[in-house]
Amino acid sequence: MAAQHVKPMFIEPQVSEMVKRLFQLTASEVRPLPSYDDQNFYVASSDGGEYVLKIMNSEDSKNPTIIEVQTYAMSFLQQNGLPAQTAVPNTSGQLMSLEEMDCGYGCQKYLVRLLTYLPGVTISKVPLTPKLLYETGKTAARMDTILQKMEHPHLGILQRETFIWSLSNVVLLEAYVSVLDGDPLQEVVKSVIEHYKTSVDTKRHSFRKCINHGDFNGLNVLVQPDDNDGYKISGILDFGDMNSGYYIHELAITIMYMMTEHPEPVQVGGPVLAGWESVLPLNEAEKDCLYLLVLSRFCQSLVLARHSVTLHPENADYLMITSKRGVHILKHLWELGKENVEKVWFQSAAQFRN
Structure with missing residues (x-):
């Protein structure tokens, strides 16, 4: 990563708000998962669903096409019998959205996807x-x-x-x-x-x-x-x-x-x-x-x-x-x-x- 500050720094309440706004889900639990230069959160919803909210770093968020291909590959594997995560469509039917946010170094755009949670x-x-x-x-x-x-x-x-x-x-x-x-x-x-x-x-x-x-x-x-x-x-x-x-x-x-x-x-x-x-x-x-x-x-x-x-x-x-x-x-x-x-x-x- 070239820049020091590309990693997103969202906190749990912001994640809950985003999940509600973008996916109409009420989060009953939100906790961070390990990640290299993105942010991943485990999200349990009040209706019993389990998900991972993936927030891409601001640098990779500038290349939505490659993320689109990766997201497609995951669902292609899932359809062909291998256990991969799939993206959940948001309220406007899209599999990803750009969210603008100031994580302490000016407004940046971050690509957000909600993925199915895999057990294990x-x-x-x-x-x-x-x-x-x-x-x-x-x-x-x-x-x-x-x-x-x-x-x-x-x-x-x-x-x-x-x-x-x-x-x-x-x-x-x-x-x-x-x-x-x-x-x-x-x-x-x-x-x-x-x-x-x-x-x-x-x-x-x-x-x-x-x-x-x-x-x-x-x-x-x-x-x-x-x-x-x-x-x-x-x-x-x-x-x-x-x-x-x-x-x-x-x-x-x-x-x-x-x-x-x-x-x-x-x-x-x-x-x-x-x-x-x-x-x-x-x-x-x-x-x-x-x-x-x-x-x-x-x-x-x-x-x-x-x-x-x-x-x-x-x-x-x-x-x-x-x-x-x-x-x-x-x-x-x-x-x-x-x-x-x-x-x-x-x-x-x-x-x-x-």
Whole structure:
């Protein structure tokens, strides 16, 4: 985020007023939910309904078309059997509205949507069994294959050429690597970027294209208890990083984030990969690049978190969630090397399938 003050700062009474005015709902409970640079509120209405009011930051609110495409994608997944939130129409029949508000730095406009509430807890709060990791990989693959069938007049807006979080744009990290000055990790990050240039960029023509969710992390996947003392996926959240990418990118992102939630990170890749390949087997080029793409996502996460902390020191705890463990995992993966890590992943995926 460029500006210091793009994050909205609405308080509970304002949320209650907005929900009443825009959706004719009387709030019986309003409480904040965690968020990066937007604001999310849990809203229970007096008639028993549960919702999430999502207030976009003022910068992203200037791009309603991309929010419209994200909102459409969520309902498309829901219609195709995956648990995503859907937007509730307001009194004028619109799925989003611009609300003007002074949050202490002059009047700004914020895009507001009321989304259905999905039950469950984040996957980061439960034990990641091999079975649940398999389900996570399978769900991520199903999601991308469904999104690939989606039609919308503004799909082209997802071609986010300079989007810093896209795994097509790892080289853009070079502009930020100086935030690691004096940290031994900097050398690892630079090496990963160099290997990415020589080994991933050159094979991209063989990757299969799709639309990526792009942020399949431990806070964006919800689970509920199943009938066998385990958990099943009950929700997919936050489509703000959607972009035109490749199937292999989604898999790498999913593996990377699940590793940060697991006591034995290297063991995560096998079951996630097996679940993914139950829907969409990888081709040779995709297999060959998986290790480097997972490392590249760690680099993006660590470098961009450090960069964000320099902009928003007050939000450091939230920004560094993935970072804290990620540093150790990245070093460990780098030291183990491609061959050793791939051996663990591909052998355990094969065992899982059998």
